[in-house]
Amino acid sequence: MNKHFFGLPDRKQRKILNSGYKVFSSNTYKKASMQLIADEAGISKSLLFHYFHNKQTLYEFLFLSAIRILQDQENTKIYTNGQDFFDLLEYELNLRLKLIERFPFKYRFLMRVYDENSLINNKEVNRIISESIKRRKMEVLNCVDKSKFRHEDDLEILYEIIIDLSNGFYFRVFDNGKMEKEGALNEFRLYLKNLKHNYYRKEK
Template sequence: MNERFFLLPVEKQQAIINAGYQVFSQNSYKNSPMSEIADAAGISKSLLFHYFHNKKELYLFLWDTCAEMTIDYLTEYGCYEQKDFFESMERGMKAKMEIIRLYPHMANFTLRAFYEKDPEICAAVQESYHKYFDLKADRALLNMSPEQFVPGLDVSMMYREMYWASEGYLWEMVQRGDVDIDQMEKDFNKLINFWKAFIFKGSETIWT
């Protein structure tokens, strides 16, 4: 990757990143031409290749940017500082909604990338996914006090199940072609309250 990309104004970087997310989120890796990404970004194809040597490099850059940006926003919103698990989740939800507002095609891109089977990028995406997921899980659980949960709960497994459920919800929204941020926030709040009713001490009062 050409470091000159990072010398561009932030707005221009964001336009190129958004264009990449848009095109890759609508097609498979193989069927996403660099020319279409360049058009969406408002630059020439040759200039896009000046910043990224090939399509694989751009694709993996977009994937890593998503992962790193998510961790940065979760940190900024104080998610990793919370001892209350659900306070951390609620802050995390707000952080991710803010990312989606800035990069509306990112969620669709990450879901398609996760299930992408093209041998050129599949292994690299999966390796990166496990690295970033383990990092997020470790940081999320670092300050969690086990006393807040019902006795005997496997907190690590609980975190993974909630993550999978959230990803499944996003996948359903993307497949319907209806990524409504306000509705997503309402639905995630319902999910959080639902989970509280089963795993949080004293949560039986939620439904009364």
């Protein structure tokens, strides 16, 4: 990668990153081309090659940038013992929304990387992503107030259910544009409310 990329204004850097996330997440690695990314970013292909030596270099940079962005987000979270599970999820959701607004295709890119089988360092990529997912899950499960649940054993499977719901929510809002964001957000919160009613103990 050329150091001149970091000399660009943040807005232009983000434009190139988002263009890479979009093209790589919408195509297999083999079909994603530097020309497509350059066109999406509104720059020439030769300039893109000036910043990144080849497609593999750009791909690896995008992956490392996406992981770093996630880690920076995680570092801003405050986990304390005895937190309400659903309040914590609401907080997580708001953080994720802010990040998605800046990098709308980043999560889909990471999902594509996770499933991509043709990369040289695929095992290492999967290890990094899996460890990040596991770490976040354990941080949440270890700090929530389990006494609020009817059955504490339900907590882990409930977490997985909500993660699947949130991934679906992301695709509906930021991917295909079929739903207005606020309406989808209210629908997702309604899901959480119903799950809370079914999994929490009834208040006396």
